[in-house]
Amino acid sequence: MSLTVDEVRHIANLARLQLTPEEEHRYAQQLSSILESAARLREVDTTQIPPTATVLPLRAPLRPDVPRPCLPREKILSNAPETEAGMFRVPPVLE
Amino acid sequence: MTALTDLSLLEAASALRKGDVSSVELTETCLERIDALEPQLHAFLAQTPDLAISQAKVADQRLQKWRKKPEEPLPLTHGIPVAIKDVLCLEGVPTTCGSRILEDFRPPYSATSVARLIDTGAVVLGKTNTDEFAMGSSTENSAYGTTHNPWDLDRVPGGSSGGSAAAVAARMCFAALGTDTGGSVRQPASFCGITGLKTSYGRISRYGLIAYGSSLDTVGALTRSAADLLPIFTAMAGHDPLDSTCMPDPVPEIHLDGSNLRGIRIGVPKEYFIEGIQDEVEAAVRSAVTVFEALGAEIQEVSLPHTDLALPVYYLIAPAEASANLARYDAVRFGPRLKSDRLWDQYLKTRGELFGPEVKRRIMLGTYALSAGYYDAYYGQAQKVRTLIKDDFETVFEDVDLIACPVAPTTAFRIGEHGDDPLAMYLEDIFTLPANLAGVPGMAFPVGFDLHDLPVGMQLNAPHLGETALFRAVHAYQTQTDWHLRKPDI
Numbered sequence: 001m002s003l004t005v006d007e008v009r010h011i012a013n014l015a016r017l018q019l020t021p022e023e024e025h026r027y028a029q030q031l032s033s034i035l036e037s038a039a040r041l042r043e044v045d046t047t048q049i050p051p052t053a054t055v056l057p058l059r060a061p062l063r064p065d066v067p068r069p070c071l072p073r074e075k076i077l078s079n080a081p082e083t084e085a086g087m088f089r090v091p092p093v094l095e
Numbered sequence: 096m097t098a099l100t101d102l103s104l105l106e107a108a109s110a111l112r113k114g115d116v117s118s119v120e121l122t123e124t125c126l127e128r129i130d131a132l133e134p135q136l137h138a139f140l141a142q143t144p145d146l147a148i149s150q151a152k153v154a155d156q157r158l159q160k161w162r163k164k165p166e167e168p169l170p171l172t173h174g175i176p177v178a179i180k181d182v183l184c185l186e187g188v189p190t191t192c193g194s195r196i197l198e199d200f201r202p203p204y205s206a207t208s209v210a211r212l213i214d215t216g217a218v219v220l221g222k223t224n225t226d227e228f229a230m231g232s233s234t235e236n237s238a239y240g241t242t243h244n245p246w247d248l249d250r251v252p253g254g255s256s257g258g259s260a261a262a263v264a265a266r267m268c269f270a271a272l273g274t275d276t277g278g279s280v281r282q283p284a285s286f287c288g289i290t291g292l293k294t295s296y297g298r299i300s301r302y303g304l305i306a307y308g309s310s311l312d313t314v315g316a317l318t319r320s321a322a323d324l325l326p327i328f329t330a331m332a333g334h335d336p337l338d339s340t341c342m343p344d345p346v347p348e349i350h351l352d353g354s355n356l357r358g359i360r361i362g363v364p365k366e367y368f369i370e371g372i373q374d375e376v377e378a379a380v381r382s383a384v385t386v387f388e389a390l391g392a393e394i395q396e397v398s399l400p401h402t403d404l405a406l407p408v409y410y411l412i413a414p415a416e417a418s419a420n421l422a423r424y425d426a427v428r429f430g431p432r433l434k435s436d437r438l439w440d441q442y443l444k445t446r447g448e449l450f451g452p453e454v455k456r457r458i459m460l461g462t463y464a465l466s467a468g469y470y471d472a473y474y475g476q477a478q479k480v481r482t483l484i485k486d487d488f489e490t491v492f493e494d495v496d497l498i499a500c501p502v503a504p505t506t507a508f509r510i511g512e513h514g515d516d517p518l519a520m521y522l523e524d525i526f527t528l529p530a531n532l533a534g535v536p537g538m539a540f541p542v543g544f545d546l547h548d549l550p551v552g553m554q555l556n557a558p559h560l561g562e563t564a565l566f567r568a569v570h571a572y573q574t575q576t577d578w579h580l581r582k583p584d585i
Contacts, residue, residue, distance in 0.1 A: 008459070015418060015462040016425075017455055018447030030517055031460060037518060038407035041476050044483070051478030052485055054310055055296050055534030055559070056340060063336040075203040081432035088427050091438045 206303025224258030278527025285552025
């Protein structure tokens with residue numbers, strides 16, 4: 001399994017990562033060799049095997065749905081790079 | 096006289112109770128040692144001396160009252176200086192995960208594990224270095240520089256909890272919290288000659304642990320012995336309504352009284368003694384197994400036939416989960432922002448520049464493994480093979496109580512040794528990944544030294560929620576050996 005630079009560009013875009021051309025080439029090569037080493041997984045017969053999404057033996061219990069105080073707004077906003085009028089400020093999404 | 100920092104956690108707790116030493120004195124001694132050694136080791140990303148002294152003063156006041164009513168319960172961690180891996184949130188204190196994308200982030204709340212430890216009266220000295228988002232086996236992936244191994248400054252301390260391991264081994268603190276997603280507590284414990292516990296998945300709340308691989312992440316701790324680990328584990332373990340994957344089972348009351356392991360069956364998996372394992376590692380582990388036998392344990396060879404598939408399974412599942420978890424770093428709610436006129440460009444630029452190379456590699460690997468057309472072949476198949484690995488453990492645990500095996504194929508490697516070869520670094524984890532995929536607990540502890548005087552570690556694994564057996568067995572071993580008492584000459 002080998003990834004082309006175009007495929008790496010596509011994946012990086014899906015993951016919202018801007019890469020330099022040098023990074024695109026390096027990752028194409030490195031991701032290809034990692035995927036190659038994973039190829040032997042396909043040889044394992046798993047037709048009768050269910051997937052494991054969690055190791056927990058039982059479904060975890062739900063806590064009672066009781067309202068409780070949440071963190072104050074200023075605390076939540078305190079780490080934001082930009083705020084305005086008690087909200088997160090972002091560049092325009094629609095032009 | 097023994098230096099205060101050479102006391103074990105339990106000895107320090109006893110000295111605090113008797114009034115032979117105050118928490119402020121212990122804390123100041125640790126802070127002085129951190130000041131003296133930090134230029135060589137770089138174990139910390141943030142130090143919190145003011146917080147530590149104020150916590151120690153409160154602890155001393157409580158101790159004074161307690162001495163008038165010594166029948167009242169007082170946790171053994173009360174007044175004890177500890178360090179916290181920088182992936183666990185501590186309210187108001189910089190928490191970076193070793194990443195520039197969380198530079199200056201101050202969490203608005205504390206992790207349950209951290210809050211519970213502080214509630215017992217523990218004193219926090221600072222936040223320890225880690226591979227970025229706990230992705231790595233050496234701390235070389237930290238955006239803020241590599242931690243050095245106190246046994247040999249040219250070598251890595253292991254990772255990702257390498258800052259915690261170096262700090263405990265160098266006697267900068269009595270205990271440190273770590274996290275283990277693929278070996279990140281056990282491997283650095285092994286490289287630094289100390290004792291480290293990876294808890295069962297679901298034993299300790301993950302609330303406030305900044306997520307990497309959510310089905311694999313566990314909170315653990317590093318100390319100099321199993322006996323010292325116990326009060327830290329007891330302080331943190333148990334159900335938390337804020338983490339729905341944290342098990343409701345009661346936390347066992349563990350008593351470490353005795354060194355008799357009669358009736359305990361220990362399995363040694365043949366798949367863990369492979370080509371490429373350092374001779375001295377194999378010899379030290381095999382020799383430790385004979386100590387367990389002398390303590391009364393029954394030793395038998397067992398087989399975990401899917402062991403060699405753990406590496407590719409882990410390196411698809413963990414990156415897949417990471418790619419989803421790390422989507423939250425969008426430069427909107429926290430973290431630095433590399434400004435752009437369009438939101439889309441701002442995402443690309445901020446994430447592209449502020450995530451390090453290994454994190455980007457894993458995000459892309461995970462994104463690919465989850466993407467349309469490849470999901471079944473990669474992520475889906477990895478989840479199915481994960482079932483086979485988990486079943487291996489369940490089958491073996493029908494016949495034995497514990498599994499004994501190496502932690503890593505080698506002792507601590509040199510800084511820069513793996514260069515830019517991700518696969519070589521991933522191989523460091525081959526013996527630790529299976530326990531995470533199966534969700535079972537493991538404890539790493541020192542069992543010898545190699546020709547370069549570097550510590551060799553081994554691990555025991557137990558069935559899910561079987562921490563009691565780990566504590567008893569490792570403690571019994573440590574009553575008969577003194578590897579855990581050796582300290583680096585630093």
